[in-house]
Amino acid sequence: MTNNETSKPWRPFGSKCCSADGQTIMGNMRTSKSDFSNNSSPIPSFRLLSFSDLSHSSSTHINEDLAQSFGGDLYDFKLSELRAITQNFSADYLLGEGGFGTVHKGFVDEKLRQGLKAQNVAIKLLDVQGRQGHREWLVEVILLGQLRYPHLVRLIGYCCEEEQRLLVYEFMPRGSLENHLFKRTGISTSLPWGTRLKIAIGAAKGLAFLHGAENPVIYRDFKTSNILLHSDFTPKLSDFGLAKLGPEGSDTQVTTRVMGTYGYAAPEYVSTGQLTTKSDVYSFGVVLLELITGRRAVEKSRCKNEQNLVDWAKPYLNSSRRLRYIMDQRLGGQYSVKGAKQVAHLAFQCISLNPKDRPRMPTVIETLEALLHCKDMAVSCGQWPVSNTKIGAANCRAQTRKGVQNKKSTSANSIPRKTV
Incomplete structure (x- = not known):
């Protein structure tokens, strides 16, 4: 496939760097009264947060906005914590690699965060040189932070430090x-x-x-x-x-x-x-x-x-x-x-x-x-x-x-x- 647009280097907080053709992703995502919505967790009412709100934000402000929106539903991890549980993202812990970057296995225990269940996790590490970049990281945090369903992978938390972007999911033992x-x-x-x-x-x-x-x-x-x-x-x-x-x-x-x-x-x-x-x-x-x-x-x-x-x-x-x-x-x-x-x-x-x-x-x-x-x-x-x-x-x-x-x-x- 050939990219339909000229590929540009990823810049973390450029003007509308996170816009999805101008769409707002976070808001009141109300589900219909279908059978499929009955199995989902209730979706709280969020302060309207669009990609443009974050276009000039620092990583600190992004973390504050996400924490305000999701509260205890998602954990904000430090990069040093994720490095520790993956042996600095060692190849021995590598689960796979895709367009986003690499995915590593780790283990978190209840001492790492209050209320956090001890469990294996999968940590997706953004390739900062990749085309998908910050926008897709944010889409995933916003969507999976709001949507809970037995057939959607569960997002446990995220990490946003300077240019580093990571996602922490439940571990799926049988792979893809x-x-x-x-x-x-x-x-x-x-x-x-x-x-x-x-x-x-x-x-x-x-x-x-x-x-x-x-x-x-x-x-x-x-x-x-x-x-x-x-x-x-x-x-x-x-x-x-x-x-x-x-x-x-x-x-x-x-x-x-x-x-x-x-x-x-x-x-x-x-x-x-x-x-x-x-x-x-x-x-x-x-x-x-x-x-x-x-x-x-x-x-x-x-x-x-x-x-x-x-x-x-x-x-x-x-x-x-x-x-x-x-x-x-x-x-x-x-x-x-x-x-x-x-x-x-x-x-x-x-x-x-x-x-x-x-x-x-x-x-x-x-x-x-x-x-x-x-x-x-x-x-x-x-x-x-x-x-x-x-x-x-x-x-x-x-x-x-x-x-x-x-x-x-x-x-x-x-x-x-x-x-x-």
Whole structure:
């Protein structure tokens, strides 16, 4: 992906450095009376705090404003404390690395802060040279400081000292869904079909909660690496730096700079910048395809017609006979035929090119939950017949040779992680 704007060095407190296209993030974020709001903690009435309020503030004033807004709901940690519990952010404590920076494991005890529960935590350390910067740190603090829900990762606290920006979350012991689907290191078995359904349902509930607010929160970066798993595989959405408040009143969309991750972003959003909750539904459909097939949204190492998961899988989704050819081979045939058919059809609806044809997230949840008790299991392992496999491989090799012969410069296709 190519950044749509000229990349500028991050400056912590420049004019409107934290504005999300002029939107105000903190305020009275009232949720609707949906079933999904019933499980959330009450959201207190905050003093209206916009990004522009902090545009010229020092880190001390930011901490004061956040402390006044959140009280005891979030802890304000010192950098020295977070250094101590991670051995100065040692590589031995490293959990992962992304566009924001590195994530390290640590342990906090009740002596560190009054009322703080002794627990393992994950500490996200901002890369001050990165593009996402202070704005996304603040978005995450403001949103997760207000929103509490079983399928959203819980923010415990934050750190803001001079140019340093850190976030402290609950620790999710099973890591990300991405690791379980695609990265074999340290994971000996594939996710069973029932576990995949459970993860899909929980993630859908997280999106439904965000969309169910009076001013919907559009997640904008729904993907497997942002779905974290607890010890019992309960999923929680994480990484809210790109989240944006949805439209108010009769409006159905907001227009913003296109950001997200290639392969997951809805086509109408990529082409026009017009963002709706249905953009998240498209991304959810892509993740459903990854759960079904065990393939990434984009794999440049494959032959041309198989690189984009949506384009490759779409012709197989509405045919029971053909669907088995694209099922994840690591399932070993141990999946519900009826369930797989319904999930595939749901994914087909979610990735519709027309946003109006995509289902709402409550409908998605209802559909998936109805499949939890399916007992039928596939008889075969769902793999391509040997002859078809050889033919497919031969076609891939032929396309690869042709691509090498006709190779042209395609620098526009090199897309950074966070910008579509």
